[in-house]
Amino acid sequence: MIPDDDPSRSLTVAHPDAPGTTYVSLVGNTYAMLVTGAQTDGRYCLIEMRVPDGGGPPPHRHDFEEMFTVLEGEIEFTFRGEKHTVAAGSTINIPANAPHNFRNASGAPARMLCMCTPAGQDEYFLRIGDVVAGKDAPPPQLSQEEVAERRRRAAELAPAYRSEFL
Numbered sequence: 333m334i335p336d337d338d339p340s341r342s343l344t345v346a347h348p349d350a351p352g353t354t355y356v357s358l359v360g361n362t363y364a365m366l367v368t369g370a371q372t373d374g375r376y377c378l379i380e381m382r383v384p385d386g387g388g389p390p391p392h393r394h395d396f397e398e399m400f401t402v403l404e405g406e407i408e409f410t411f412r413g414e415k416h417t418v419a420a421g422s423t424i425n426i427p428a429n430a431p432h433n434f435r436n437a438s439g440a441p442a443r444m445l446c447m448c449t450p451a452g453q454d455e456y457f458l459r460i461g462d463v464v465a466g467k468d469a470p471p472p473q474l475s476q477e478e479v480a481e482r483r484r485r486a487a488e489l490a491p492a493y494r495s496e497f498l
Contacts, residue, residue, distance in 0.1 A: 344371045348380045348467055357471040358461035360387045365458070369451025377454035379446045382467060383407065388435035394495040397449050398426040400434070405442030409434045431498055456493035460486040 346366035347353075354365045367378035383405075391410070400407070401423040409416045409424060411432045418424055426432050436442045448454075460482060462472050474482070490496060 341373065346378065354458070355464045355466055355469065356457050356461035357464045357469070358457055359389055360384060360471055361389075362464065362467055362469070362471070363457055363461070364467060365454050366445075368454045372451060374451045376447055376449040377451040379448075379454060379457070380467075381444050381446055383434075383436040383442045383444070385436050385439050385441065389433055391431060391433040391498040392490075392495055393429055393431045393498065394453075394493070395428050396452070396494060397428050398453075399447045399449075400424050400426070400444050402442065402444045404444075405436065405440050406438045407434050407442050407444060408437045452493050456489060456495065459489055 344367055348364040348366065356363045356365065361384070362382040364380040364382075365377070366380055367376070369375075369377050388407075400409075400418070402418050402420050404420050406417055406419040409418055409426075409432060411426065412430055416424070446453075462474075462482075464470075464472070487497060
């Protein structure tokens with residue numbers, strides 16, 4: 333049986349240029365929190381990722397599903413040690429627990445959507461990154477100590493967000 337409608341939950345319309353969108357600078361990338369776990373009752377989150385040439389996270393894995401749709405440019409995904417170049421218009425799914433990372437090695441900026449289910453990655457990024465003014469805002473100029481502090485915080489919080497750096 334399908335449960336009754338929950339009128340306390342509202343329609344969500346997301347656009348990266350909408351007022352109120354939160355942008356986070358993380359490892360040189362800029363992430364727009366489009367649909368948060370708070371809006372989906374924790375079911376999923378949707379993040380727009382702007383990845384400059386050379387950008388991307390270190391190898392990691394987590395116990396939730398992650399799906400990427402490349403909107404502009406191309407991204408090199410390393411999945412279980414094998415590299416795959418994914419161009420605009422393509423969608424890939426990273427199964428839970430699989431080692432992976434991505435990198436923009438194209439020589440040009442790239443943009444993609446990332447959906448995580450269940451949600452939580454949105455909160456993690458907000459806790460380890462730096463909120464910036466907008467999608468085109470430059471990343472903050474961090475000292476070596478600040479970079480080390482961000483890395484320490486990311487590693488420390490990773491288990492709480494069901495993630496592991498490799």
